[in-house]
Amino acid sequence: MKRPFNSFLAPKLEEFVLSRQAANRWNTSYNKELHRFDNYIAVNYPDAQILTDEMTSWCNQRLTEKGYSCRTRTAAIWNFIDYARIQKWCDVERRRDLSREASIYVPHYFTSEELSLFFNECDCHFLDLSNRQKSRSNMLNRLEVPVFFRLLLSSGMRTCEARWLKCSDVDFSTGVIKIEKSKGVDQHRVVLHETMLSILQDYNNAMSKLMPGRVHLFPDRNDCSHKPEWESHHFRNIWYKISNERACPYDLRSYYAVANITRWENHGYELSGKLLFLSRSMGHKNIQSTFGYFHITPMLTDKLKRNTEKNFNSILPKLPTDEKE
Secondary structure (H helix, E strand, O other): OOOOOOOOOHHHHHHHHHHHHHOOOOOOOHHHHHHHHHHHHHHHOOOOOOOOOHHHHHHOOOOOOOHHHHHHHHHHHHHHHHHHHHOOOOOOOOOOOOOOOOOOOOOOOOOHHHHHHHHHHHHHHHHHHHHHOOOHHHHHHHHHHHHHHHHHHHHOOOHHHHHOOEHHHEOOOOOEEEEOOOOOOOOEEEEOOHHHHHHHHHHHHHHHHHOOOOOEOOEOOOOOEOOHHHHHHHHHHHHOOOOOOOOOOOHHHHHHHHHHHHHHHHOOOOHHHHHHHHHHHOOOOOHHHHHHHHHHOOOHHHHHHHHHHHHHHHHOOOOOHHHOO
16 A cells, blocks of 8 residues: 655645656655654644744754765655756755765776686576576576676666666667666666677667566566665675675676776877776766766876876865665
């Protein structure tokens, strides 16, 4: 049964949810925080009829939160408030960016050996599991997970973009993928390398036999997109069999950016053109987000530091905290 909203905002919250779903912009993780905010309003402002700035104190950064965790918790509420402002029934101040701060997390830089061990373990793990336990979920994971992580590595997609892909978003003849649904509003295109396209073609043929007529490229047993826990759970199970280093699925996207930037070292590159192409391919809203990866790029970073010395940090911004899903 659908969980109802309880405060005076209930009709507007329902309207917001429907509008996001209709625009294919709904994120199921919004449900929890919208209901928490709704309960806060219902308990603390039971007689209210108008959303006020005071009520948004629920979104203030808590002592136990970093900037990124605060933004994750409050993203749904600020999106709702933005919607309300557009609909002109609310004039609450937009304060969603007050908690921005530099990210302290440094993505893991995979070595060639680590990647080889990871994907070998990934293939063997799911092959063995599906042979021992022939459930539908295990059979799906056997096909999906190895290809899902390879797609992240070879395309630089955000993990949510890959999870939300539909079969109709992929041109299996040209290798062009339309990213229609992402963390932001911008749509973009990704062109696969021919080796990844070949893998995806074989994968799609196998999946079509196991789940004919499916909608999603990487479906769960009900042909819905997987939740974030799916990718995290399987990544941890595989990664920590080969390494004790801290890493997460999103680091494959970072590796894609770093690997591309590092290759420019050997080409006498035109920085502006290559950087712009990489930025658009990764779906960055502005090129400053792409610049952030220079801080974690081996060799190229050292070269820039040698050439710019004390001005290095003023030239390249820190890796943005809102880059992750």
